[in-house]
Amino acid sequence: IDESVLPQILDKRDLASVAKYVKSPECKRIFVMNGAGVSTSAGIPDFRSPETGLYHNLQRLNLPYPEAVFEISFFRENPIPFYALAKELMPGKFRPTITHSFVRLLAEKNLLGMCYTQNIDTLERLAGVPAHKIVEAHGSFADQHCIDCGAPYDSNKIRDHIRKGSVPTCDQCDGLVKPDIVFFGESLPPRFSQTVPLLRSADLLIVMGTSLTVHPFASLASMVPENCPRVLINMDQVGDFGTRTDDVVCLGKTDEVVKEFCRLVGDGWEKELEDLWKET
Ligand code: APR
Ligand code: ZN
Secondary structure, three states: OOOOHHHHHHHHHHHHHHHHHHHHOOOOOOOEOOOHHHHHHHHHOOEEEEEEOOOOHHHHHOOOHHHHHHHHHHHHOHHHHHHHHHHHHOOOOOOOOOHHHHHHHHHHOOOEEEEOOOOOHHHHHHHOOOOHHEEEEEEEEEEEOOOOOOOEHHHHHHHHHHOOOOEEEEEOOEEEEEEEEEOOOOOHHHHHHHHHHHHHHHHHEEOOOOOOOOOOHHHHHHHOOOOOOEEEEEEEOOOOOOOOOEEEEEEOOOOHHHHHHHHHHHHHHHHHHHHHHOOO
């Protein structure tokens, strides 16, 4: 980005200046980072919000501590809590939010470099974001395998088990079957490390609905070039946002802020966003 151009566009360092920048020829590749906060208005609780966050509502599963529900060692001992939670989180019951449709709008405008998501709900796919523009860094419910012999397991069969509340076991070795969700301590999908270098070509980074507490995902936010503006859209300020001169922090609900952003961009973005969301 041509240094001389940026300060004029982002001089007010607020959403209106980002809306102007997005329409400038300097802004070609926008990178997005999503967390559970972009799906809460779809009815999927996030993890750490006080009261509503999943980690505050797992008492009934008598876990030693909340994160155990996503730990392999605990899962081997007792897979019941995970499968009880899976029943609540399972895709198929939820509709994408306006925020997911906003990511699709960026792709429609040929502005989306990549959408990195921590969410396992596959709502970016359901919103119509092209698959090659999505990195599901913590995996998803889309596929499942045996954790002992690695044999793939049938998607319909696991859905039946989850609905019935029973635990699926491997047809080959009777081992435990788990959806391809990245548990704590497991490595992230190869696509994550393969696509991280793309962030060096970012012209804009938009981080939405995440506490930026889980690494390595959270570290993506500091991988964009120093002169790449970063926008945080979140209920509260998180990570190192505010430490860079071109950081823009928008505290509020993602659905409301992305709508306001499209209104500020003009050029029919607001109507296109509504239409894309109506399609979901
Ligand atoms: N609009 C804006 N922000 C929101 C909204 C909303 N409608 N709803 C929630 N938030 C914010 C919360 O204030 C919080 O800062 O989203 C953030 C959600 O943070 P977490 O619950 O920690 O979710 P996330 O950051 O995605 O968790 C990361 O932790 O448990 C692991 O693997 C799991 O992917 C998950 C990872
Ligand atoms: Zn097996």
